[in-house]
Amino acid sequence: MKTNKNLTRMEYGLLAGVVGIILNLFLFLFKLGIGFFSLSISIIADSINNLSDGASAIVAIIGFKIADKPADNEHPFGYARGEYISGFIISILIVVIGIQLLINSIKSIIEPTELIVNIYVIIILICSILVKLWLYKFNMNIGKKINSHTLIATAVDSLNDVYVTLGVLCSIILSYYINFNLDAYIGCVIAIFIIYSGFKLIKETVSPLLGEAPNPELIQNIKSNVMSYDGVIGFHDLIVHTYGHAQVFCSLHVELDAKVDIMLSHELIDTIERELSQKLGINMLIHLDPVITDNKCIMEMKEMLEEIVYKIDTKLEVHDFRIIKEAPYTNLIFDLAVPDDFVMSDEDLVKEINTKVKGYSDFLRCIVKVDKNYISTYI
Template identity: 40%
Template sequence: MRSLKGAFMTQLLIRLFIRRPNSPQDPRVRAAYGNLASVVGMVCNILLCLGKFVVGTLFGSIAITADALNNLSDASSNIVSLVGFKLAAKAPDAEHPYGHARFEYLAGLVVSVTILGIGFSLLKESVTKALHPTPVQFGWLTVAVLVVSILVKLWMSGFNRAIGRIISSETLIATAADSRNDVLSTAAVLVAAILCRVTGWDVLDGLMGVGVAVFILISGWGLVMDTLSPLLGESPSEDLVEHIEQTVMGYPGVLGVHDLMVHDYGPGHQFASIHVELPAEQDPLEAHDLIDNIERDFMKHDHLMVTIHYDPIVTSDAAVGVLRSRLTEKLRQLDPALSLHDLRIVPGKTHTNVLFDLVLPAGYAGDKVELLTQMEQFIKEQDPTYNCIIKLEQSYTAAAHK
């Protein structure tokens, strides 16, 4: 019942404050979703911070005060996220033709570093309290404030997760996880308050504060890693890679795809390039028209700018087909992550050149020289006149196919 009420409140806020909520791919709608989540989070966290700080001060509980500061850090994070969403929504300009959407990633990084800073501060205070405990006064007001905090944070976790999924925002997904973590840390504070009351061991308050601080530090470090990854250039998601490849393969006449690259300039601002294999016998104008249609369809349906390179494949040469099958099977035996493309057989007077690109997964740890030696030997076994010319390439999506 509680989850139903939470979902109802989320949908109510969306209906009240989001125009065209069914168009999250629109940058303006996306920004509106982000602004809503940030403002709601900021208001809730400030109210929770004030309530806990007053109770923690009145009853002398460092654990409750620490939890209040955790909410304050969350509120500051919401402010940074709000600014990040607004800056990310700026239109492209002459200096930044790919837009400003990476501001959302930068905002997430600032939030993560802020969480780490507050975590270290709380750890210092809590250790001091654990080494030099002071009496903790217990009151039902303490219990009431902490229980309300747990309920509010549970709703905020679901709210941010729902919005994050709608607009595919890693920042809000991380915020949802942070709210869930707050539920656990606040529950720990509540347990500490009760135990101090029951046992009289005031040191438990400081120890629980240490636990909350450590929890914040672990969460903050995880968020730092999550926000750094897209800034450094992480591999595209498996779902996106599969969607692009299957979509292209669904068009008539497409024989295969390779060399997919996805460049991420922030949520909703991704650019991709891919090589599409089409029969060499096909009319070039028809092939070009097909490629134009594919590119337009990606922009229309996915708001994804895809640039396609046309690779003509000779389908009338049986020898190429046979050799491709044998090479593919050989690579599968050596390492299923290996692949090849652009296989050509070029006959000459004294020898026949066999040319192809051998694709290695990112971070390939095998011996490349040994790999080339094995492939050259295998090709020679097929025909002694074959002269092997292999170009090694790195895949930029292989990490998504672990």
């Protein structure tokens, strides 16, 4: 399917929704009619499934409308996450449909009915499969183009419908030739598959709302681009937030030599923010951290501290290191980035570091701010 690059994200969603409503309503009416005519519980259930797909399309349109609303005082980052919510609702509907189909199939096994089969039933079911295959490709192409969880969920639902109708068709044909009603048994198998797909989609649509890990490729791009600028010593405290498609906010601290004029350093930070925002399509916010690189005492203390910390766990990161003398003690002040999977408590970790530092001198004292490593957290 070819798509017009001039269409906005909301217009794509609206197009997919309207097409879904029209086609699913058409399929519902035809299947409901042949379902009552042939006395097939699976065809009737399949028609109700198409009706719910039309309702899902309406939910998708509402979701895109909400997501397209501009930011305001109550929601300064916009409403783009509304699309995730609509995708979640569609996923719930898929599970409900699967459960209802399973119940109806079990009832049909307990109380079987005789099927009435003719060529018109077969033709309508085949046409339904072809329509749903086209609808699957239509929604999947648009969903991937605009990176929409809602449309991808809708596409998967259309593919599930293909399996449902194909199963119904096969069971009707086989039942006719073997003189045994397979309609309800096939319905049970398909229902279980639909329920499984629905729960899988729930996980995929809820994950961005709860907070998931950022794309490793994005993190690597940020790292390599930041470190490519002359004068950058290092960086830390990288945090990535997402508020829907194309609404990515990134903040980090960049380390520059403290000897460089503050105005030049500030200009470099502004340049990195501007160029990375344009290149990566994200909103960058960078904090300047001046680092002393020519003080032998500070550098030796930092190396000693990093050696102690890395022996505890190589994933720990020391940054914002500085020394403040407070007679008779020398305070080693620093931030310590701790990964999410680190098992030791913050209190025990700081206590162990202090104990090992005092092994060098009783007059050394650590003042530690423990931070989470938010590279592994997507909010």
